[in-house]
Amino acid sequence: MTLLRSKSVFDQIIKSNLHCDSDGLDGWMRFDVMKCIPATYIVEKAISEGRINSDTVVIETTSGSFGVGLAEVCCRYGLELHLVSDPAIEGVAAMKARALGATVHIVRVPDASGNFQKARLAKVQDLKKSYQKHFIPEQYDNLDNVKAYLACADHYLAETGFVPDVLIASVGSGGSSRGLYTQFSLANSDLALVGVDTPRSVLFGDQDGKRVLRGLGNSVTPKIFCPSIFAEAHWVSYDCAVTGALRLYRELGYFCGLTSGGVYLTHKAVRRRNPNARILSIFPDNGYRYTDDLVDCDEALLPEQSTPDEITGFPNGSAHWSYRKLREKAYA
Structure with a gap:
């Protein structure tokens, strides 16, 4: 078979929406369907x-x-x-x-x-x-899932010049978080990776169980998942992800899915604790699969200053938003 070079993986990267704010502190990498990469x-x-x-x-x-x-x-x-x-x-x-x-x-x-x-x-x-x-x-065990994202990070750096101190990414297979972290850390060896998961996902040690929020989390541990690279793990509930998706649309104009909503809410929480850090967040999906979840907008919104609970263990069935630092000094 002949490869269609004009339809290569790099074409998919260029379709992404790459942005960093004028203050040089907030960066976004938004995709229609990131897993096309x-x-x-x-x-x-x-x-x-x-x-x-x-x-x-x-x-x-x-x-x-x-x-x-x-x-x-x-x-x-x-x-x-x-x-x-x-x-x-x-x-x-x-x-x-x-x-x-x-x-x-x-x-x-x-x-x-x-x-x-x-x-x-x-x-x-x-x-x-x-x-x-x-x-x-x-996709759970293939290292090519990880390698696909290396050029994506290089492209972002070349286009924006934004070198993050903190990278926030949702985690399912672990491919995008590991690949992007691997390449961005070449530009900043002190880069901290924050993973966004959901309760009853086994990735960061919680017990397997029924998950309301889909698109992230896992019932099995993929071979390509590398927990040691994460500085912090957030377990985001369904309600928090809906709030995040709505706020993301209202505040940045990005109509994204619930996975992106969980990432955005985590971005805001990490920002409050780290006012001077350069934070890059990955929004992996659009919102068109989730229109039913976003119908009752005003009723769904949680308070603006909603913050996660810092825990020492795992959610263990709790539906609230919680997080845990995986290193004693996760980041400044």
């Missing part, structure tokens, strides 16, 4: 290495964004794609994936914890038995 990078690399050709079937698990990214790149290359998801994908994400020719398999029975991740992974294993020639991107 690793999806494109992984598939194009596999094609260049001969692991994918015209009759290879691509199979992957996704809650939505990575699947849309795969659907776009597989459509460009004429590849058959099977996405395994759960009811969270229904709506805009499933429509976009199907419109691009993907087959979407929806797992409707959760596991004992109330989540679908393990059941989705099991379905992927079943599907691959039906296709002798298949390729599984394995």
Whole structure:
């Protein structure tokens, strides 16, 4: 197969909205669907290495964004794609994936914890038995998920000249946070990484359980996830993420999803504690999948000065916003 160089991963990077405020303290990196970056990078690399050709079937698990990214790149290359998801994908994400020719398999029975991740992974294993020639991107375990973001950080630095002291990123597979941190820390060796998670996600040690907020968090620990690089972890509740998304739209004009809302609220909290730090936050999704969540705007908004509780352990089922410093001196 011939690579479509005009549709390379760098084209996806350039589509992002890169911004830093005039005061030089607040930076934003906003994406329509950020996971188009690793999806494109992984598939194009596999094609260049001969692991994918015209009759290879691509199979992957996704809650939505990575699947849309795969659907776009597989459509460009004429590849058959099977996405395994759960009811969270229904709506805009499933429509976009199907419109691009993907087959979407929806797992409707959760596991004992109330989540679908393990059941989705099991379905992927079943599907691959039906296709002798298949390729599984394995977003949770594939280091190319991390490498895809290195050029993204370089592009931001070149375009804005903004070198952050603190990087705030949501965490699901751990690919974007690790990749961006790896490259930005070359420009600032004292860079502090703040991870945005949600209660009942196992990533930072909480117990697995049913999660209301989707798009971040995990029921399994991905192989590419690297907890040692994080200075601080925030567990953001659904209500806080809705508030963050609404405030992000009202205050910056960015209509983003709930994952971005959780990041924005965390940005504001970290800013209050660190008035002079240069803070860069990553907004990974748009808001069109979440319009139902944002209908009752005024009722959903929490007070402007809502702050997280600092804890020494884990949320353990608490639905409130909490955080924990993972290093004694996380940052100045």
